[in-house]
Amino acid sequence: DAGITQSPRHKVTETGTPVTLRCHQTENHRYMYWYRQDPGHGLRLIHYSYGVKDTDKGEVSDGYSVSRSKTEDFLLTLESATSSQTSVYFCAIKIQSSYNEQFFGPGTRLTVL
């Protein structure tokens, strides 16, 4: 998994509660991404970061915020979880290469009741 870990791996929470997912990388990559994966939708970009404290929105950013205070950690926060945010969340990093490939972490399965 290209040195990427995600925590927690599974979480069940209730509607209206805050949730924070953590992505940790060990290889000092500049770019990090959060995706959500839902049946029939593939992977959709939530937010991404291009450096410490530098973040931007993806195509499905409503209801999510992110923070990156250290190169190695990229946090995704659901301020007030809703059932529509039940999903599998993947973190990815971009490898600096001729094709700038992305490599994904193992994912976090989040269930909002």
Added chain:
Amino acid sequence: QQQVKQSPQSLIVQKGGISIINCAYENTAFDYFPWYQQFPGKGPALLIAIRPDVSEKKEGRFTISFNKSAKQFSLHIMDSQPGDSATYFCAAKEPPGSARQLTFGSGTQLTVLP
């Protein structure tokens, strides 16, 4: 607005058969087309990729065919094996300067019967 359309949604193939998954894209600025393979409970893993100046790329039993004029590309899995059963995603990369990078297709769940 779906910039990369993938079909079929699911595919069942007999062992030894050929699996074919198709993708079509709209943005002619895409400059790199990877395919990802995902097993249950795992993250997607890069399988094979192609640049638009190449019409075909082969790695072992996996081949990408690329048709630039039709804005289509496909993944062919020859001699499909039960171990190939997974979900496959095509993707398209935006050109340099875009941090957003990848747009994914909706995925194809492949089942290879023994």
